Amino acid sequence: VQNQVRNRTSFHFQPQRNWLNDPNAPMYYKGFYHLFYQHNPLAPEFNRKIIWGHSVSQDMVNWIQLPPAFSPSESYDINSCWSGSATILPDGKPVILYTGIDDQERREDRSQVTVLAVPKDVSDPLLREWIKPKQKPVMVPPEDVLHYCFRDPTTAWLGPDGKWRVLIGAKERDTRRGVALLYHSTDECAQWERHPEPLLVAQANEMLECVDFFPVKLAGKEGVDTSVNNASVRHVLKVSFEEQIGGKDCYVIGTYCSETDRFVPDSELTYTSADLRYDHGWFYASKSFFDSAKNRRINWGWVVETDSREDDFEKGWAGLLALPRQMWLDTSGKRLMQWPIQEINYLRTRHVSFHNRQLEGRSMFEITGITAAQADVEVTFDLPVLEHNARIRDSTHIADAVLFNYGNSLGCVYGPFGLLALASNDLSEQTAIFFKIIRRGNGYSVIMGIDENRSSLRDNVQKIPHGTFLDVDPRHEKISLRCLIDHSIIESYGAGGRNVITSRVYPKLAIGEAAKLYAFNNGTKGVTISSLDAWSMRNAQINTNAI
Ligand code: DQQ
Known part of the structure; x- marks a missing residue:
């Protein structure tokens, strides 16, 4: 209720009202x-x-x-x-x-x-x-x-x-x-x-x-x-x-x-x-x-x-x-x-899981079997060998706002890939939690971002792209992500908690049972989901009882 x-x-902790x-x-x-x-x-x-x-x-x-x-x-x-x-x-x-x-x-x-x-x-x-x-x-x-x-x-x-x-x-x-x-x-x-x-x-x-x-x-x-x-x-x-x-x-x-x-x-x-x-x-x-x-x-x-x-x-x-x-x-x-904290895991209930599933370039699939509006998702992406490719963007020339904006990066090679959370049936609402690989200096960097731009059909809601460089070397490490999705908040932990991004979104359609969750890859190269575990989360008793 x-x-x-x-x-x-x-x-999430909040008072009963106000x-x-x-x-x-x-x-x-x-x-x-x-x-x-x-x-x-x-x-x-x-x-x-x-x-x-x-x-x-x-x-x-x-x-x-x-x-x-x-x-x-x-x-x-x-x-x-x-x-x-x-x-x-x-x-x-x-x-x-x-x-x-x-x-x-x-x-x-x-x-x-x-x-x-x-x-x-x-x-x-x-x-x-x-x-x-x-x-x-x-x-x-x-x-x-x-x-x-x-x-x-x-x-x-x-x-x-x-x-x-x-x-x-x-x-x-x-x-x-x-x-x-x-x-x-x-x-x-x-x-x-x-x-x-x-x-x-x-x-x-x-x-x-x-x-x-x-x-x-x-x-x-x-x-x-x-x-x-x-x-x-x-x-x-x-x-x-x-x-x-x-x-x-x-x-x-x-x-x-x-x-x-x-x-x-x-x-x-x-x-x-x-x-x-x-x-x-x-x-x-x-x-x-x-x-x-x-x-x-x-x-x-x-x-x-x-x-x-x-x-x-x-x-x-x-x-x-x-x-x-x-x-x-x-x-x-x-x-x-x-x-x-580990106690949050006590709320995990219905569980879906798979391993080694290919996520082709320009593809997406739905993760079904859990309550997508109230979920805990852990996913690990395995990248192919990175090729020296001029189309991997070089961050030094791009302002942060563009860098972290998922909508502007459709032309990328490695990514953006990740999860689409709180998505409506027709995808008119969706919040992308994504990674993309860019060339930086002599090496490669991973950008982790969340784009609130399409998170809600409502007006008067701030919709901002957030992002950071994820502290991993994509040539040697897999890229892991944990997302805790709770109706109007998404907390995303990259690389086991090295970088965190918390987002607020206010969907109009993607609410309750109507909300959906997808894995997506908008890059041209495929990536492998080496593992994905997702759970429905129970309701916690948050200040519902007063003394
Ligand atoms: N909020 C408090 C201040 C503090 C600020 C007032 C930070 O004590 O500096 O509610 O959000």
């Missing part, structure tokens, strides 16, 4: 995963009284909705409770630091401050009630940063000197540079003192939103607690910066010295397409946490609606979270890997 509501998802944006303070506590989120409970749009929604789960797949954790109540947060993070103290008690918007009359005068919150009853595994124990904020914007650009405290970590550290994203008043300010606390997050040096100074006039900072192991998929720092880890610093359309979660990998509190990234953030990104589609304001129950680092990100405000009011909801993704360092050490 749930997914019959227009374009509503069936296994508005959601950033995920906040994910944590594991006494057998439960807790997830908080920026929420307007009154309408499917962002407003000036954002509260913290709160849900709990035992598997991060099915969620129970609890009463909101924080609402504006004090002079320091009366105009919204904005984003923040949780920290588990050594005695096991959690604390939360979040952003309060204070009580100044005029919007431009309002300050962003840091608020401390603690559970009322730590013996309650559901942490139903939270209190704000302080009469005043624990941090206010310093003189040299803009009072309206000082927000989103990270999870705190403990240094070898016994002091806690936390980062706040800010923008300098004079230079307008984005900075990640570092603070120290000697008393378990209740009082904070600014460290003279920011951990990161961005060479751009961008406010750094929702900064995240955490260690990753040099080898293996295991995660570590945020306070771990030794020779077996590196550190990741992620910033979210807004753009005209949507926003980007970009990151750098580097070395963090706890003694000097210096972070030396391997590369600089450039604020261009050269930066490492968690996701090349719609994915913003993400936040990770260490899951101590299963020793892994998990990241949650917000996926915005890209239909119109009118559509959101008609639907009665707006905003969802991408599936929780486990993150670890790639064996190259140069990027993170991401993969939906």
Whole structure:
């Protein structure tokens, strides 16, 4: 029943109704995963009284909705409770630091401050009630940063000197540079003192939103607690910066010295397409946490609606979270890997599978036997020996927009090939998740893209091609793809999670049982599907039950 509501998802996290944006303070506590989120409970749009929604789960797949954790109540947060993070103290008690918007009359005068919150009853595994124990904020914007650009405290970590550290994203008043300010606390997050040096100074006039900072192991998929720092880890610093359309979660990998509190990234953030990104589609304001129950680092990100405000009011909801993704360092050490947590597989039901099927040039076939609007698909493509062929395009002369546009690449040799998801009977609606091979320099590169252009017959929906270079060498590796299709969202993981693209689409015809799935090849050369496994996905219980 749930997914019959227009374009509503069936296994992605969202409140029952109205508005959601950033995920906040994910944590594991006494057998439960807790997830908080920026929420307007009154309408499917962002407003000036954002509260913290709160849900709990035992598997991060099915969620129970609890009463909101924080609402504006004090002079320091009366105009919204904005984003923040949780920290588990050594005695096991959690604390939360979040952003309060204070009580100044005029919007431009309002300050962003840091608020401390603690559970009322730590013996309650559901942490139903939270209190704000302080009469005043624990941090206010310093003189040299803009009072309206000082927000989103990270999870705190403990240094070898016994002091806690936390980062706040800010923008300098004079230079307008984005900075990640570092603070120290000697008393378990209740009082904070600014460290003279920011951990990161961005060479751009961008406010750094929702900064995240955490260690990753040099080898293996295991995660570590945020306070771990030794020779077996590196550190990741992620910033979210807004753009005209949507926003980007970009990151750098580097070395963090706890003694000097210096972070030396391997590369600089450039604020261009050269930066490492968690996701090349719609994915913003993400936040990770260490899951101590299963020793892994998990990241949650917000996926915005890209239909119109009118559509959101008609639907009665707006905003969802991408599936929780486990993150670890790639064996190259140069990027993170991401993969939906294994618990998502519990939703898999009806299964179809085949091996070694030829996908001729300019051909397509339907993948039947599953619910194509609600599916998990894993496919691996095997390429023929690449011939030196002048018609393999050379990317250096082509702008990104063309490069990643599937409609413009019909003349290619190797690709575009891939999946057509959420396709209508007459193919007037379809979303292509595709690969194509181009010649670049002396070698070959694989482009992974998603083209939303034909995803919906509706107007007033943003339809954008997304794409990136897939980090594989097509002469030596097969090309694998996993797509999680859920009515109005498609999450695509290339090469086992080296590159990810999340897309929003709002089909009018390709809904429910009418939606179809195809494998296609628009290139002139054939490719082989060495394996394809597709499953129908069950509905998850997402906040359908409230306590
Ligand atoms: N959303 C929050 C802010 C944050 C922004 C407000 C990022 O705290 O900077 O809802 O999406």
